[in-house]
Amino acid sequence: ILNVEQSPQSLHVQEGDSTNFTCSFPSSNFYALHWYRWETAKSPEALFVMTLNGDEKKKGRISATLNTKEGYSYLYIKGSQPEDSATYLCAEPVAPGTASKLTFGTGTRLQVTL
């Protein structure tokens, strides 16, 4: 079982603040790194799937970077809004096969207040 770790465990920011959190993963046998957003009472939704070292992906105010050599990914949210409040999960596949066993971190719970 891979060891995927996320920090911080929770984060409380005010509307308009920019924030970031970290996902650490084993750098050997790397295939991809997934980020998901899980809002309360909804299903987790994919944000990004990152595969290349140095990758940077962006979706609106949310962006992510990837460093496969040192085994970490950062997720950034610029100008946080209350609707960004959610748990952000990262996950790493164990192998590249046709069905992927993902190992998830415990998540970073973000709360954005007015």
Add this chain to the structure above:
Amino acid sequence: DGGITQSPKYLFRKEGQNVTLSCEQNLNHDAMYWYRQDPGQGLRLIYYSQIVNDFQKGDIAEGYSVSREKKESFPLTVTSAQKNPTAFYLCASSTPGLAAYNEQFFGPGTRLTVL
């Protein structure tokens, strides 16, 4: 609308009873997965299936069973052998191809409580 449905949303069962959680998808995805979430832990994989009539144990398969008779359906049975069945259960699916690179699509989950 394409998506994944899970039913029921909440489920209560008496200790010692088996219970089956439903998962249906109309996304035409080959791969399907069952995860369990407990407080303070990440999602943990129970079982997964690459194609119809095939499934593999995940990291915490003991006390669970699955079937994959149809592409659209991947029901999970929580048996009386599962020591701590109270949890939140999520079903997911992913597109064909190298699944490591494909995002997973999740259902809304079933919260199972054993009384």
